Amino acid sequence: MEERTRAYLRGRFRDHYRRKEWLPESSGDAGGRGSEETPPPDPEAREWGYIPWTSGATTMVRHQSLLELGELGDFLQRERPRHVYFSAGRYEDPGADEMEAKGWRDSDLVFDIDADHLEGVDPQRDAYGEMLAAGKAEVQNLLDLLENDFGFSDLTVVFSGGRGYHVHVRDEGVRGLDRDERREIVDYIRGEGIERDAIQRVEMGGTATRRVLKKDGGWGRRVHRELLSLADELLAMDDDDALERLKEFDGIGDGRARTILGAVSEDYEKLESGNVERGGQGIRELTKVMTEKVVADQSAAIDEPVTTDLRRLIRLPGSLHGGTGLEVTRIPRDELADFDPLSDPVPETFEGHEVTVEVTDPGPVELRGESFRLSAGDVSLPEYVAVFLMARGRAEKGKE
Structure with a gap:
C-alpha cells in the first residue's frame, strides 16, 4: 500500500x-x-x-x-x-x-x-x-x-x-x-465425538436389553427429533415412495428399508419413546446414519x-x-x-460521493446491491467501493 x-x-x-x-x-x-x-x-x-x-x-x-x-x-x-x-x-x-x-x-x-x-x-x-x-x-x-x-x-x-x-x-x-x-x-x-453409541443408553427389560436414545437433551434430543420427523414423512407416503426415501441413506438397502418401514408403521410409539431396538439392525443403522447427518447439518465450525x-x-x-x-x-x-x-x-x-482510484487487482466486487467488474487502471467509484478496494490491497488512491 x-x-x-x-x-x-x-x-x-x-x-x-x-x-x-x-x-x-x-x-x-x-x-x-x-x-x-x-x-x-x-x-x-x-x-x-x-x-x-x-x-x-x-x-x-x-x-x-x-x-x-x-x-x-x-x-x-x-x-x-x-x-x-x-x-x-x-x-x-x-x-x-x-x-x-x-x-x-x-x-x-x-x-x-x-x-x-x-x-x-x-x-x-x-x-x-x-x-x-x-x-x-x-x-x-x-x-x-x-x-x-x-x-x-x-x-x-x-x-x-x-x-x-x-x-x-x-x-x-x-x-x-x-x-x-x-x-x-x-x-x-463442533460435534466432536458425537456418534450413535454416545447418544444412547442400554436399558434392561426383563431378561432382554434395549437401546434407548438419550432424548431429554443434547445431541440425543436432536437426533431423536430428526428420526421422528423422518418417520412422519414416511408415514405420509405410499410404501414404494417411503422405501425409496429410506434407500437414499448410506447403508440402507431394500431389505433394511422394509424392516425400518415396518417398525415405523407398527411401533411408532416405541420410536417416539426413544426405543431404537425395534426394527433390529435396520433401525440401528438408520440411527447411525441420522446421527452423522444431524451432526453435519447442525454443528457449528x-x-x-x-x-x-x-x-x-x-x-x-x-x-x-x-x-x-x-x-x-x-x-x-x-x-x-x-x-x-x-x-x-x-x-x-463513505456514501454519497465518488473518488478516483487506480485498480491494481482487477475483477468483480459487489457492495450495497451493486456489482462492479473492474479493469486495471484509473476509475471513479463510489467511495465505499474505493475504500473497500484500497483496504483489501486491490487499488491505490488515484493521484490528484
Missing part, C-alpha cells in the same frame, strides 16, 4: 470516528448499527490493543488499559487506527506489560467463525458475499446450540467486518471457566483457539476493519436472518 493510500484511509477513518457517539460505559453492550455505540461491559478491566496505519510489517500495540488510551471516542479520533481490539478477559491491572502481572479475573466466552475456513468454501473460487453467507448459516447453528442446548441468554452477535462473525457469551456462569472446560464446549458445538484462549483480543464493535473499510457491526438477535454483510456494515461516512 502506497503512502498516499494510507494517508487517505487514515483521514477517512478519523472522519468516520468523528461521527460516532460513544455512550457512557454504564449503557453496557447495548449499542448497535448507527451513530451510537457503547464499549463492552467493564471496559476499564479489559486490555486494549490496536494496529496503526504504518508501512512495512504489521505492528500491534497492546497491553493498553482504557485509562492509558483515554476516552474511547477521543482515542479513535486521535489515533484513527487500522484495527481496534479489546480483551475477552477482565484483569486487575489490564495495562501491565506481562500477562502474568495483569491478574486475570475471568473471561467472556467468545466464538469466532471465519467464512474462508469453512468446509466447502474456496476463497479462490467463491465470491466474498458467498463466503459470508456460508458463515452466517454457521452462526445460526451456533446460536441454536448456545440457546437451546446450553440455555445461554446474554449473547452478543457481531459481524467482524472482514471474514466472518463473532458471538460473545457473558453469562456469569461461564466467565470463570478454564481452558479445558471451554474446550469441552467447543467439542460439543467455530475456531477452537479463539474460544479456549482466556487472553484473546477481539474486534471492537463500532470500529472499522482496516482490511475492508467495513464496520464491525453488532447484529440484534432478531435481525440476523435479514442482515446483509455486503450492505449493512457500509459506513455512511
